[in-house]
Amino acid sequence: MPERKDSDSRKLLLRLREILAAPGGGQDRLDRITHHIADSMGTQVCSIYLFRDPETLELCATEGLKPESVHKTRLRLGEGLVGRVARSGRYVNTADAPSEPGFRYMPETGEEVYSSFLGVPIQRVGEKLGVLVVQSRDARLFTDDELYGLDVVAMVLAEMAELGAFLGSQSDGMPLQHRFPIVFRGGVAQEGVAEGRVWLHEPRVVIANPVGEDPLKEKARLTEGVAMLRTTVDSMLAATSMAAGDSAEVMETYRMFAHSRSWLRRMEEAIDRGLSAEAAVEKEQSQARARLESAADPYLRDRLHDLDDLSNRLLRILTGQGKDTGAEMPENPILVARNIGPADLLDYGRKLRGVVLEEGSVGSHATVVARALAIPLVIHAERITSEALNGDQIFVDGDTGMVHLRPEETIAKAYRDKMAMQAEAQQRYAGLRDLPASAKCGTTIQLYMNAGLMADLPSLENSGAEGVGLFRTELQFLARTRVPRRGELAALYTKVLENAQGKPVMFRTLDIGSDKVLPYMKPQDEPNPAMGWRAIRVGLDKRGVLRMQLQALIRASVGRPLYVMFPFITEMNEFEEAHRLLMEQIAREQRLGHGMPTDVRVGAMLETPSLAFAPKKFFEMCDFISVGGNDLKQFFFAADRENERVRRRYDTLNTSFISLLEQILQRCNDARVPVSFCGEDAGRPIEAVTFAALGFRRLSMRPASIGPVKHLIRRVDLSELRRVIDDARDIGETNLRGPVTDWLARQ
Structure with missing residues (x-):
């Protein structure tokens, strides 16, 4: 039968x-x-x-x-x-x-x-x-x-x-695929608007021969392809053998999938039923997705990406369709992908005008890179990789999370008008580059920029920033398949300081965990990663990596001031431990006869409400404090910034949150420790002038925000705005956005 x-x-x-x-x-x-x-x-x-x-x-x-x-x-x-x-x-x-x-x-x-x-x-x-x-x-x-x-x-x-076998015509009722305008409503990850042409990161493998005539021949092709795949995976495993233990463990799991006999057997059974080798691989891939997507175990669901990657590699071996398909990247490319890692995104660099992802998150390392490159990014644009074709016209609106594929001319004109107005505004801001951010009352605010790439550093001069308020050191770890060596990091940090041309650079030590998982580090099965094993908690548990990074920073800062900032400090003893570790590395470098920085300043990121209530001694120990607004707001309102349902429900200018910031400012002022506000909200002009009116004298933001923020600060009297804020609170206002915007409108 x-x-x-x-x-x-x-x-x-x-x-x-x-x-x-x-x-x-x-x-x-x-x-x-x-x-x-x-x-x-x-x-x-x-x-x-x-x-x-x-x-x-x-x-x-x-x-x-x-x-x-x-x-x-x-x-x-x-x-x-x-x-x-x-x-x-x-x-x-x-x-x-x-x-x-x-x-x-x-x-x-x-x-x-x-x-x-x-x-x-x-x-x-x-x-x-x-x-x-x-x-x-x-x-x-x-x-x-x-x-x-x-x-x-x-x-x-x-x-x-x-393959397009069922595409319709104008005379029948079949859908006309890849013809009409389509709008995708995604999530905002990086602001900005861009027009360009679609460039698919990994064009889908097209299987031209889904039916196989000779099962023996197809099985032989499959066996040969799997052998090539296994050789590639074994080579990858050998390349990471000197890396961290987590890296080797992840790659070993990957190798086990590639060498699975049941995986090969199921594909051979599909060939016996009449499929070609390529179609058998894809059928098994589809069934594996169906099994793993419904798995209750998050670790098993994470393995879906491993199986997808293995299957795609095998399909490219069988079809000969590598990533380099011969297509030429269009001018003004907009990258479209299901998801993308930081290394791949960095490879594209500033050639891209924008990025659209089907997956992603607002705090992922891909988002961090997109911000560093100053290109708009929209995430959660479902099914766009299926609908978009290379070369399609596309508009990315990172301000609203909208993506218009093959737009009508009226839509295209509206977006071109919007971009022209933004470009005109940037030209006006460029004239303020060398002027101080001094308000009408005479108060001057220092505007710093956030960075994480060497490519960011030209913005330091062009934007008019007075320094780097946050240099994200994790990008150099995320973009590699192994732990970077101390010498590599020291050389990189040296170049960063040389390009800063004497302006201060605040280096934040490795901030990984949560959604920023190193490719060679085993993901942790945590129900709430944002509140789990991350940042300084990882550094103090894996001290070898933190010591190596601190040594690299010391060696890069010979003859210059060194500013080190520890992330996600939640209580005083964490800062004491990290501070002690830094002092030990300085003493070690001195014993080895190495040159020293001219000065060492050690600060902390205040990102949890608990640290606002730390002992006075903590504030006195710090040389500076940076309020990490993104995380602080998340924990204050118990609103996950990755959750679109709740993250926009809570306002930075909520009176309760403003009161918390005011308390932090008071404690820092009492201890005479400089304090800055760092995060997305620092780059929004209305929020920025409110922070300045509260008493923040340093704000750190993305380079493109410095012009608009400086423009508004120079047009207002911060003492008058402070009275508006106090009056609004006195009459019981629960949110200051209305009173502040009304006052600004009158100015």
């Missing part, structure tokens, strides 16, 4: 390949496919439903239902058995369809009440394209062989769709 089914499956797949190769439109192909599937499986009905939009399925072809119902019958996602298959991504096989939960009878199709129903998703590596259904009058469950055969056919249909 199985042999006959295997033979039937192979015959059906060969028929599908003939249909794919034959001339004709998308509708004609689908009509012939449904006829052949129903005939091959001995069913009265075969129907193909495709997504018209992310929430709507449309009957696009049928054998057995009324032809006039095609392109008329539509189902919402989750509606009926077909909608259930589409939502879950899993098959429904029943001998009594009307008794199934959610069953819906559609009289417009003219269908009888068919007892047997088998529906399987049409999907390609996690992307849901539609549902393939067969029905029959007799009440029976379809066999495992029939289910597997239909699943294989659905996978081939997905490949045919990727």
